[in-house]
Amino acid sequence: MxxxxxxxxxxxxxxxxxxxxxxxxxxxxxxxxxxxxxxxxxxxxxxxxxxxxxxxxxxxxxxxxxxxxxxxxxxxxxxxxxxxxxxxxxxxxxxxxxxxxxxxxxxxxxxxxxxxxxxxxxxxxxxxxxxxxxxxxTSPPEDPFGDQFASRLHLTFREVEIIALIREGLSNEQIADKIHLSPETVKTHRKNIHFKLGISKVTELVQFAIKNGI
Amino acid sequence: MxxxxxxxxxxxxxxxxxxxxxxxxxxxxxxxxxxxxxxxxxxxxxxxxxxxxxxxxxxxxxxxxxxxxxxxxxxxxxxxxxxxxxxxxxxxxxxxxxxxxxxxxxxxxxxxxxxxxxxxxxxxxxxxxxxxxxxxxTSPPEDPFGDQFASRLHLTFREVEIIALIREGLSNEQIADKIHLSPETVKTHRKNIHFKLGISKVTELVQFAIKNGI
DNA sequence: CCCACCATACCGCCTTTGGGGTATTTTTAT
DNA sequence: ATAAAAATACCCCAAAGGCGGTATGGTGGG
Incomplete structure (x- = not known):
């Protein structure tokens, strides 16, 4: 222990x-x-x-x-x-x-x-x-929604989705391809995510994602 | 289970x-x-x-x-x-x-x-x-050294140190300041780390660091 | 009906990383 | 003593990320 x-x-x-x-x-x-x-x-x-x-x-x-x-x-x-x-x-x-x-x-x-x-x-x-x-x-982090951090931090569905893809190591470009968006849109979501989480770097985002099981 | x-x-x-x-x-x-x-x-x-x-x-x-x-x-x-x-x-x-x-x-x-x-x-x-x-x-990952992943992947002390700082969200510049190096040197260490771990992005590095308790 | 929120998209500008090198000094191992 | 490994440092250039905006269509609640 x-x-x-x-x-x-x-x-x-x-x-x-x-x-x-x-x-x-x-x-x-x-x-x-x-x-x-x-x-x-x-x-x-x-x-x-x-x-x-x-x-x-x-x-x-x-x-x-x-x-x-x-x-x-x-x-x-x-x-x-x-x-x-x-x-x-x-x-x-x-x-x-x-x-x-x-x-x-x-x-x-x-x-x-x-x-x-x-x-x-x-x-x-x-x-x-x-x-x-x-x-x-007795629910450890599971589903992002349903009283989880997602709603607590007012993260939208798209945002959670994109956090997961960033955590997997995809670039804006790759994410855009994968979910059929403009890379610029991914950037926008990313900016909003940073704002909502009060962070400014990928590293912090990855840590957040892992901690919350995204 | x-x-x-x-x-x-x-x-x-x-x-x-x-x-x-x-x-x-x-x-x-x-x-x-x-x-x-x-x-x-x-x-x-x-x-x-x-x-x-x-x-x-x-x-x-x-x-x-x-x-x-x-x-x-x-x-x-x-x-x-x-x-x-x-x-x-x-x-x-x-x-x-x-x-x-x-x-x-x-x-x-x-x-x-x-x-x-x-x-x-x-x-x-x-x-x-x-x-x-x-x-x-019976040692789960603890200390980077002592037959852990560090030696397994031939990571040097400096490299493990820098991985930890990257994980904390520091930039090359900040790391350089903190441990009194040139940012260029930090870049070099970083390149070597990427090579040794077979990765290419910070996100992967952070995941590695967390998984191994750095 | 309007307003807030979401999702979408673009622009410009600057910083940070990533990948390719090369090179010198110091430490360690044989 | 010498060879290998580690640590240091620099160059260039391309790619990606971060930050400041703005804008538009859709949807749902008061």
Missing amino acids: PPEPVSRILLIDDHRVFNDALKSLLNEQPDLTVCGQVSKASEAIHAVQRTSPHLILLDINLQGVNGIDLGRAILSDFPLVRILMLTMYNQPKLLDEARRVGLQGYLLKDASTNDLLRAIRNVLNGGTSFDANVPNL | PPEPVSRILLIDDHRVFNDALKSLLNEQPDLTVCGQVSKASEAIHAVQRTSPHLILLDINLQGVNGIDLGRAILSDFPLVRILMLTMYNQPKLLDEARRVGLQGYLLKDASTNDLLRAIRNVLNGGTSFDANVPNL
Whole structure:
């Protein structure tokens, strides 16, 4: 076994109803660490920047601000962070919105600690945990779509397709031939991909592709 | 479990002392198959070309030709094949030469079938089995050096270093700055790397680097 | 109906890679 | 001591990628 990497978790919670139990739970896990905690939405972005968490546990009820909006804001600045939403309300509409925004999970605060821990690990492993009854779709990266990175980063079908071909080592020209496009169009898609992923080089793109199983 | 890929093994053996027992042993393994057998060094290269083996079991005592020289010749044409040398002689000098040439293992013919099988699987998994007493260094890719792909592909220290930097997304210029070289030198190393790996694009290089944990 | 998004395509300009060389110095192995 | 391998560096030229634009047809939602 390698030395086991530690995953940093940031808590964003207004009420603190949940956090004491949660924190002692997390403290028992050698591979998980709470890297910070904020209670105001205004501090959230800064905290993310400061602590570079792998996972954010986000309370949906922050003063005034909608947790989902905050989630979206965080993701737009830090597209690679994974966010698990905690809520007291089992509202399909909110769940759906969370999913659309690109969060990795939505679970009820009355979930058992076991369920919670399972959800956390699941999300850290690249899966998602949605639904009010915390059914953990133990799904490592598989299909680019369906709550995967593709929708999270707003990648279109064409873009994912082209990422795969770039990863295979094809040039713009070859890609164009293969899917019957102008090389110029491939270049355009490529520019958009770079923009969406916040990268600028093929090397970064290949790494992204491999990490996400494209 | 995935459908379990079958590994092809090519035997190059002059004496056939070993092969009958060996072949029945291999036949019992569902995931291993003997894809060919030759007894003359002159046929070896052609057989490798024809059968694309994953592993070659190479007798060190071929008529006239030194098995190590043959191993070197095979590797120069097929750098990705893995070669396990079989010998009756426990000669540290030969062992050392085998290692330097880039073979993955050197083991005595009187090794137990268990040891042999262990060595074969080990080498197929990317490890090495050297030493006369068949100590299997059950080592998945870790350190580039120490009988890993680096020596197998004759990559030098500088080259591995530069592969790592390329993978990180640095340009020739940036690499040059970082390790205090001329960009032209970095280009030269890069050309050599491409030649040794038989590739021509960064994308392929990044994939190689990730696969080998550089 | 309009707007946002997607997919398509082109232009120009500059940087970076890739492939072909050659050459010198330093290190290592025999 | 000497030969081989590694590391350094330069040349030229072509190919590919990155970055800045702009533009048009299609589609789907409010």
